[in-house]
Amino acid sequence: MSQEAAGEGRVRVVGTAHVSEESVREVEETIDAERPDVVAVELDEGRYRQLKGGEPDDIEPGDLLSGNTVFQFIAYWMLSYVQARLGDRFDVTPGADMLAAVETAEDLGIDVALVDRDINETMRRFWSRMSFVEKLQMIGGLAFGIGDSRGVGLAGGVILGVLLGPLVAIFGGSVGLGHPVLSRITGGVVVAVGVAAAIWVFGSSVLSTEDRLLAALAAGIGIGGVAGVGFGLAAPVVDALGDFTVRVVGSMAVGIVGGLLVGGVIGQLAAVFGAAEVDDVEEIDMSRMTDTDVVTAMMEEFRQFSPGGAAALIDERDAFIAYKLVALRQSGADVLAVVGAGHREGIERYLEHPEELPPMASLTGTDGGGIPWGKVVGTAISVVVIGFFVLLALSSAGDDTLLRLFGAWFLVNGIFAAGLAKAAGARWSSSLVGGAVAWMTSINPFLAPGWFAGYMELRHDPVNISDISTLNDLLADEEKPIGDLVEEMFSVPLFRLIIVVAATNIGSIVASALFVAYLLPLFALDLGGAAGVTRLLFEGARNGWEILWGSVA
16 A cells, blocks of 8 residues: 655555565565665664674673663564574575565665664563563463473472472471471482482483483482481481571472472373374465454454563554654655565554654653562562661671571572572583672662673673574474483573573572571571561661661750
8 A cells, every 4th residue: 555645755565474485576576566766674773784694783791781681582582483483384584575675676776774663672662561471471382382391390390399398397397297307308308419419420421411410310319219318328417417407408308399299290281281282283374474354363362462562562663664654755755665464554554644653752762661560579578678687687686696697698599599500501600690699689679690690601602683593493403302402502602691691590589589488487486486586676676766866866
């Protein structure tokens, strides 16, 4: 459809499917037949450069400290993965329609205009406009879509186990899980860790990574269960650890084993029923991908999943592109705009009624899309934790208690954050930096230890958007053993960065949850229970008020 006004140029919008060979031919033929003054394409500078064979910009280490950079890459990767799989299915390179438009225009000496919003800004707004639940659903969908649901189930089981552990520590005695039982279980954990570590270290020369992991887990659990739990062979070591450590380690082991059993069962059921559904996927008719009704239905389905995400990914870009096209039309140019079919209807509506365009300022920058509940809750937690330490310091609890409490906070956060970062493949320097700042970032909603660990990683390994293509190629190989696939994915800097940042942050989150829900109640028992802690906090508040009043009176 052509859009023009008196005394102005005109704009014709061509909607394409980004993975359709028919769209490529239509674009080439239309440009050759119409010979417009300008060919406008749904590209920004970065994607244009990449399509033309240029190298994308690396992520600057400092950019990672700005916040959601890694999550934006994950969102972009998900969208790219879906498009790449469609391209493989129909033997067309994603973006071939835009490249055809650019190259045809350049061959004919026609000007090319890049009219899309910067992809990094779009991904920032896309991520910020999605709700917390929508983000979980999207990441969970990726996990179940390209991963083994049994592995996802086991991972969920570990999280469930971490939540069950504190309940075992506090209420376990009433159901037969008192100190004698937890002592034997702790001994089993000690033996299991030692055996697993030995197999992991000494088995590297004879076993593959996957076999070594399975052997370490199986032998550790088996020998630990028999020697540690059954025969109590680690009793001398356990006695040296002390009652507090026994309670923590033993109850956590019970919780994680229970969680793994539940998660394993759920994952297995998902694998069985999920496999039956895969065969029912309807074949996609690419000849209908540019049909307005089909595209509208697809867009509306995505809008139902995430209204905010759809607004950033579709509606805002419709308006942004329309702004650019209106400016070209007002300059008197004859414009042929090549855009994805999903954008055509919205762009044409704005071209017909440019007075309905939203302010340009509302289409750029980072829009939180509402109340930042995550930061609100995070700030509240920070205030509570800091206030707890301050009031306890002002009470008669004693320096020894306060140092033990702060030491536990520092060590638990540091060990979990650094340990998971190292397990994810981070360098020692990155792991230690992430662990060292975890105690501080865990009470600050505007910082995360993973950003600092990722910053250290980026100082050694550059990462850019081209890594996404490498990851898509690896995921497209459905015959590769899962162990080899994971190993090769970890060799891609972007994937390793994402895992390191996520693992460091998860470690700190788990540690903070353990401390609040698990270690604090155990410390409270030593301070006289809930009543004793409450008394100390009120005492600290009273002393603090007296100090404050004395300084101003």
